[in-house]
Amino acid sequence: MSQAYRESLWLFAVTQALHLVAVSAFLGAILIVDLRLLGWGSDRQSHAGIARSAQRILLWTGLAVLVTGIPQFTANALRYYASPVFAFKMALLAAALVFTVTLRRRVAGADGDRLPTWMPRAVGAVSIALWLGVAISGRWIGFSE
């Protein structure tokens, strides 16, 4: 199955194209909250409500990102396994996921007044850096062979 898929150039390209669409929506739901945490999205007081709704988008689009991402890996498992950029992307992804479901979730779901002002800012900045890093290193996998 993996062999047929690998040899079908257009199927691979279409999967990757759909992966990018899912990544876009996922990143949008990350950024809309992070920009507010940074204080660059104006009204801080509404970020908890927006974060709750964004979380639903993250779950659905995250599922789509996985469904379109895993076949790319299984079709080229040995090549990706040997790629340092792929390993870097996966490490960054693991860090971004852990950060998002722990610290970021706490801070994004809290009312602004209960936290020291530097905290939401720091969490927003780290989150943007991690997730953009995942996206950038993902694109770079294709250049690293």
Added chain:
Amino acid sequence: MPSILPALEWLEALAWATAIRESNWGYPIMETAHVASIVAFAGLVMVMDLRLVGLAFAQTPLTRIQRPLFPWQMAGFALSGVTGLLLFVVDPLRYYGNVFFRVKLVLLALAGFNALGFHLTIFRTVGRWDEDPLVPTTARLAGAVSLLFWSVIIVSGRLIASNWFD
């Protein structure tokens, strides 16, 4: 109709375009910046569209979603536009005849008209429906069309690189 091919050939032969095209890092860096900025930009547009079609942020007034995002959408669009233009200028003949490149350009224009139409018509009355979880049909339609167009733009952008019609 005069062909624009000679102009593209002239562009491609420019010393700086040739230098970037033939350098090891020029294309990967421009392409990565283009992809990163376009997914960030499209994502910020899509979250607004999801509010318009009623799939997210229903409890938040539309303008409190959109106004703070606007400068970031513009910044993302500017960066993806500049990097996209650079990618084209240093290797114009590679893209010119590519069917997915043409589809992408047409849809970019259509997405622009959709956004312009939205802002010049239904969005002017936003004060009356800003807080409604379900916005007027025209606005919902503009959101759905935008989601569709930007998705197809991203898909055709990716497919430019693997054009099996060549």
